[in-house]
Amino acid sequence: MAPALVGGLILASGPLALAAPTTPVPKSSAGAGRQTYTAGTYIVQLRDKPVATNATTAPAAGRRLDTRSDAVRDYVGQLKQERDKVLDAVRGVRPAYTYQYVLNGFAAKLTATQAARLARTPGVVSLTRNEMLHLTTTxxxxxxxxxxxxxxxxxxxxxxxxxxxxxxxxxxxxxxxxxxxxxxxxxx
Structure with missing residues (x-):
């Protein structure tokens, strides 16, 4: 089955794919140097809260998020500036997708070196490598x-x-x- 793009996140339907486990970024920079990464596509989660959970932009209970409000537009601009700082810290990283409403981060195809450097970059919370896992049966x-x-x-x-x-x-x-x-x- 082919993956589908829904709201900027890639979702796979059917029994062929499962979510990959998160590879947490160690809290200390010394620990981050010991983590090994391989080349691949990663979802990089950033420190700031996404729009949907930020105190100034989150909708009231039972209400929809107003993505056109001034508060949301201003906050999305702030998230973009912070994301650009992270992207500028590691040479050659180009996001394939950016996320700011439910998750604050981006997806990018990274070399092993880029992934390791991103893991040590201030503002990065975690790297999750995108992997295709197949169900097996007898x-x-x-x-x-x-x-x-x-x-x-x-x-x-x-x-x-x-x-x-x-x-x-x-x-x-x-x-x-x-x-x-x-x-x-x-x-x-």
Missing amino acids: SGTAATSGTAATTAGANATKSEAGTAATAATVTSAATGSLPRPTPPGSSG
Whole structure:
């Protein structure tokens, strides 16, 4: 399944991707020097609060964030200035995406050296490497789950059959394989 761009964050749908764990930036600069990084795409979280949680810009409970208000526009400008300071501190870092409403930070393709330098840059809270993780299963798990749901569907009422078909789809999606459709008119 292809990833989708939603609100500036890349989301993957389907069973093929999971979120990668956060690689926290050590608090001391001495500890930051020991952390090793590899080249790749990272989400870099910055120190200042994002617009949605900042005391001067956060919406009241039950209200929507007014991204056109003067307070929000001013604060987004402040966040941009702070982000530019971080970007200027490490040569060659160009953000692919910037975030300021729900997360304050940016995504960028980094070399190992750039990632290590960013980790030591004042104002950087964490680096999270973007990784694609794949679900794995044994063929016995997928076959057993699909067979049980199909058998339940054959011996069930119409309502129960629908539930069994849903269970088969959910089980198959979780195991990374989808059931093959049965052609109309064939028994199945």
